[in-house]
Amino acid sequence: MAQSKQTPSLLSTNPSKPKSSINLSWDWLGVLPFAFFIIVFLILPSSRLITDSFQDAHGNFTLHNFVMLFEDPLIVKAYYNSIQISVVTSLIGGVLGFLVAYAITIGGAPGWVRTGLITFSGIAANFGGVPLAFAFIATVGRTGFLTALLNMAGFDIYDQGFSLYSFLGLCLAYNYFQFPLMLLTITPALESLRKEWREAASNMGASTFQYWKDIAFPILMPSILATMLLLFGSAFGAFATAQALTGGTLVLASLLIGTQIRGDTMGDANLGYALAVGMVVVMAFTIGLYALLQRQTSRWLR
Amino acid sequence: MNHKTRTSLWAWLWVIIGALYFFVPMYGTFDFSLRMIKGQISLEAYRVIIGDPLFQEAIVFSLEMAVITILISVILFVPTTYWIHLRLPKLRPVVELITLLPFIVPTIVLVFGLIRTYGGPPFSLTNTGETTNILLVGGYLVLSMPYMYRAIDVGLRSIDVRVLTEASLSLGSSWWDVILRVIVPNLRVAILSGALITFATVMGELVLADFLVRPALGPYMVEIGKDRVFEPAALTIFSFAINWAAMGLIAFFARGGTAQQITGR
Numbered sequence: 001m002a003q004s005k006q007t008p009s010l011l012s013t014n015p016s017k018p019k020s021s022i023n024l025s026w027d028w029l030g031v032l033p034f035a036f037f038i039i040v041f042l043i044l045p046s047s048r049l050i051t052d053s054f055q056d057a058h059g060n061f062t063l064h065n066f067v068m069l070f071e072d073p074l075i076v077k078a079y080y081n082s083i084q085i086s087v088v089t090s091l092i093g094g095v096l097g098f099l100v101a102y103a104i105t106i107g108g109a110p111g112w113v114r115t116g117l118i119t120f121s122g123i124a125a126n127f128g129g130v131p132l133a134f135a136f137i138a139t140v141g142r143t144g145f146l147t148a149l150l151n152m153a154g155f156d157i158y159d160q161g162f163s164l165y166s167f168l169g170l171c172l173a174y175n176y177f178q179f180p181l182m183l184l185t186i187t188p189a190l191e192s193l194r195k196e197w198r199e200a201a202s203n204m205g206a207s208t209f210q211y212w213k214d215i216a217f218p219i220l221m222p223s224i225l226a227t228m229l230l231l232f233g234s235a236f237g238a239f240a241t242a243q244a245l246t247g248g249t250l251v252l253a254s255l256l257i258g259t260q261i262r263g264d265t266m267g268d269a270n271l272g273y274a275l276a277v278g279m280v281v282v283m284a285f286t287i288g289l290y291a292l293l294q295r296q297t298s299r300w301l302r
Numbered sequence: 303m304n305h306k307t308r309t310s311l312w313a314w315l316w317v318i319i320g321a322l323y324f325f326v327p328m329y330g331t332f333d334f335s336l337r338m339i340k341g342q343i344s345l346e347a348y349r350v351i352i353g354d355p356l357f358q359e360a361i362v363f364s365l366e367m368a369v370i371t372i373l374i375s376v377i378l379f380v381p382t383t384y385w386i387h388l389r390l391p392k393l394r395p396v397v398e399l400i401t402l403l404p405f406i407v408p409t410i411v412l413v414f415g416l417i418r419t420y421g422g423p424p425f426s427l428t429n430t431g432e433t434t435n436i437l438l439v440g441g442y443l444v445l446s447m448p449y450m451y452r453a454i455d456v457g458l459r460s461i462d463v464r465v466l467t468e469a470s471l472s473l474g475s476s477w478w479d480v481i482l483r484v485i486v487p488n489l490r491v492a493i494l495s496g497a498l499i500t501f502a503t504v505m506g507e508l509v510l511a512d513f514l515v516r517p518a519l520g521p522y523m524v525e526i527g528k529d530r531v532f533e534p535a536a537l538t539i540f541s542f543a544i545n546w547a548a549m550g551l552i553a554f555f556a557r558g559g560t561a562q563q564i565t566g567r
Binding site: 028038104116117119134140144145179240258260284 | 310312314316317321324327328330331334335379382385386389397403404405409410413414440444502508513520524531537538542545
């Protein structure tokens, strides 16, 4: 108490200046540069898109653009593809990441394997964009390293219907950052499962399966779901890898915005803004749900 | 006993699958990058890239932008975060939420908004390269903000901001001294981590530079990828190396820095 009273006198240049209200206004001044930055580079650009998306070509208010999001076949297809690839890669990446995380925690893999995998995950989770596309082209592209290797073994993956420049190929590439992201976030949760819970369960005659079904999974579920939402978001917003890999043959919401910026390809600028706002809405919903689930997990795990 | 070995085999299986997922593309890319000259292993692809004037221009440009972004980021976020810890703790949840906004606004939407807002009159910032760079750096700052803010926030949490500030003020330091000679030295590790992540972000970024039409490394990679075969692989290895170096340095500093961090010098 004494301390908090002392602080203002120390901090203000004029000791006779009392009143916390004056101090308060000075305090707010300190975040002004930050507020300015946020407004200029984040708030204004976003709100410009939002206001434009509610206007027609003549600047009148309309909801037509948002109706079109659900009616224009190209836009519907783009959103459908984006959501599909995000769901598929967050499921596959989630399951794979969980299993590897399980292996290096409860599975009892040696310490150096654990450290190694976590370090690589830290790098792979941040690896994306054009280099990621190039890495997969060099590996499983038409003339890639693995493709050539399998060819020598008499197995042509491209004859079998695989193509890197397709939905499946994009899934493969996205998983390069998806499953490490899962691994990184779920490992601490797995670590905090207490040994006592397992012992207590087996003392009462529960099998390993029962332990997982009735105890471990219910406790872990919010973290798993939260992380998968995070994975969904990271795939949904991605642009560079998809552009470099598919060259736009696969229609995604992010790619469609890209062509719209380059030149009004939809022939309706305001519809383009609505398309962008739609992406933000999906992301806000995803991250909001993530935050909600994140709060849930703190009940059992810390 | 039997049960135990089974679990372990199962674990090994997934460790191996995970490790293969990491290493096969990495090795494949590396292998590919060495095969530019038919029938032999060579560093030709790397030589071609390094000798390309466009690459030199791109790397210099991206390095410049990275340094500018890091400087502004540190100057903006260190005092702000410090001030919030010291005087506006109630604002912390709000600021935390704001710093997460870049996750909600995809980069493609951010650049769309920037072009739409500042591309035309009255600002017309996209008319010249120099003014477009303002938007580019602004965008980079937004993209790296969650990481920079978090790094500094965690760093500030580990020291007693209030006691350090009062102690140095009562000993006659100016505010300038408090920030530069007390707070910043205590945050060395945090600032360095934030700076390295920002560096990696800027060097690997495509969308902002591409749509703002600036000669950065990302757009250069796309151009190379269009009509070359082996050079993109060499560029990917290069990009991997930047990421590795940044992450490795963060791990290194985080380990060595904690003991010194508490004492403040």
